[in-house]
Amino acid sequence: MSSWSTVAYGAALSAVLAAVVVGLLVRPRLPLVVVTAGVAAGLGPAAWNAILNAVDAPGFFTDAPIAVFPVSWQDTGSGVFATAVAALLLGFGPQRDLVGRKVATAALLTGLAALVVDVYLY
Template sequence: MIATGALPAAAGPIAWNAILRAAPADQFFTDAPLAVFPVSWQDTGSGVFALAAATLTLGLGPLHNEPARRTVAYSLLAGAAALAVDVYLY
């Protein structure tokens, strides 16, 4: 299940960044002026795409018989991890 959550957590941001690179969207790459959490719209989009991809992958995959609350909780973890990686490491 970890691999099923990690794959969309990586694929979501890759897809979002491909969209931003295809469209001239340079203003999305401007970081917020917060030293502790310098998030940008690009980082936020990466988290949202990872959340959506993880929800679909986990909901249709290993968690299809589990309650939606559990699927969403695991998907939020994948989205938050993708956001944090994008903010601090990318």
């Protein structure tokens, strides 16, 4: 199980990386889109880890035996939750007038950033 300080640390790292990635790769580069992606990348993994802590699910924290990509179910859930939160916040927020492909791209980049942080940085 993750301590709340670890959850907060991971959420903060995810938020920063997602904001950087979305800021670099999504066009047009709008500050509100970058901030929204960062918020989603923080909220999604925090919510997922809160669920795992509430139900006491240690089995989700077992890493796959792949040296270059030791992903766990916990890591995967963080990426999925970040993607879902980003799709909702961006799609109903600053990207509401864009085509779905652009919203999906920004949401996917947000989720990938959260996944990478979970797998490699904590």
